[in-house]
Amino acid sequence: ITLENDLYTAIQDNQLVLHYQPQLELKTNEMISMEALVRWKHPEKGWITPLDFIPIAEESGLIVPIGKWVLETACRQTKELQELIGQPVRVAVNLSIRQLFHENFVQVVRDILKETELPPEYLQLEITESMTMDTSYMMPILNQLKETGVTIAMDDFGKGYSSLSYLKDLPIDCLKIDREFVRNIEQTNSEPIVDLIISMSKHLNLKVVAEGVETMEQLEYLLNSECDTIQGYLISKPIPFCNIAKNLKRLR
Ligand code: G
Ligand code: G
Ligand code: MN
Ligand code: NA
Secondary structure (H helix, E strand, O other), rough: HHHHHHHHHOOOOEEEEEEEEEEOOOOOEEEEEEEEEEEEOOOOOOEEEHHHHHHHHHOOOOOHHHHHHHHHHHHHHHHHHHHHHHHOEEEEOOOHHHHHOOOHHHHHHHHHHHHOOOHHHHHEEEEEHHHHHHHHHHHHHHHHOOOOOOOOEEEEOOOOOOOOOOOOOOOOEEEEOOOOHHHOOOOOOOOHHHHHHHHHHHHOEEEEOOOOOOHHHHHHHHHHOOOOEEEOOOOOOEEHHHHHHHHHHHHH
16 A cells, blocks of 8 residues: 555656667667666665556556656657667557556557657557457557557567467567567577467568577577567666667667
8 A cells, every 4th residue: 555655656756767678670780679668766665666566556547647657758768869869769668458448548649649759650569468358449449559650569479368360360560479488498499489479470470579588599599580679688688768878879
């Protein structure tokens, strides 16, 4: 209850911060995208991970204003970053189901894109498999979002339940292989799930991102498997906005 009460004032007291984790495109060896990950700097408890406060935010409904703050901040900072480095960068933002199903979510996205002047193709929205189980609700919202020009990624793919026919019908652009499968990659062994997801992505004409890449062996394997993009500690941890510009320049 204490943490929930504190969370009410976290936005207005400027206690929420976005960190960004770069993604490396393997074909071009360019860092052209990043994922925004929220953190909470609690005045007494220090840094709190989203694993500990996003569930509270979802339960209390605070995910709606927090999610809006995350979107607005990610778009504004990405626009600023593009101007700073003079090159386009895409940002991926995680969504919660309650936020997505909130009455005017699509309008919120439209307003934020307009207000921040970030071209919509540089915003990617991340949903998870479990959110797509009720396709009758999800489909119209995703279609409206697509009409704004943003792209949609399926996060943590392979971990949850996902019907292959839904996957074919949903207007998504990208699959993110859950890091559990990436962890299983061994130097000599094959990882059939990773192979399968990459091959499926090609057939469905989707981009594929491998998450949680930590070793050169994993990178090598993903290069050979023709994975499009990698994300993980091997490239960079999630880092504060002020550090992202120099990191992107270094990686380009
Ligand atoms: O950054 P970290 O690995 O600690 O993130 C833990 C979890 O929190 C991940 O599942 C991530 O998707 C989620 N998360 C991070 N930022 C956000 C956010 O802005 N909104 C939502 N809904 N989830 C987030
Ligand atoms: O659920 P989602 O994919 O949005 O969560 C992303 C989370 O994964 C972030 O909280 C980030 O801190 C974490 N992460 C990013 N790269 C790595 C990695 O290489 N290894 C591990 N263990 N976690 C990572
Ligand atoms: Mn994610
Ligand atoms: Na993920």
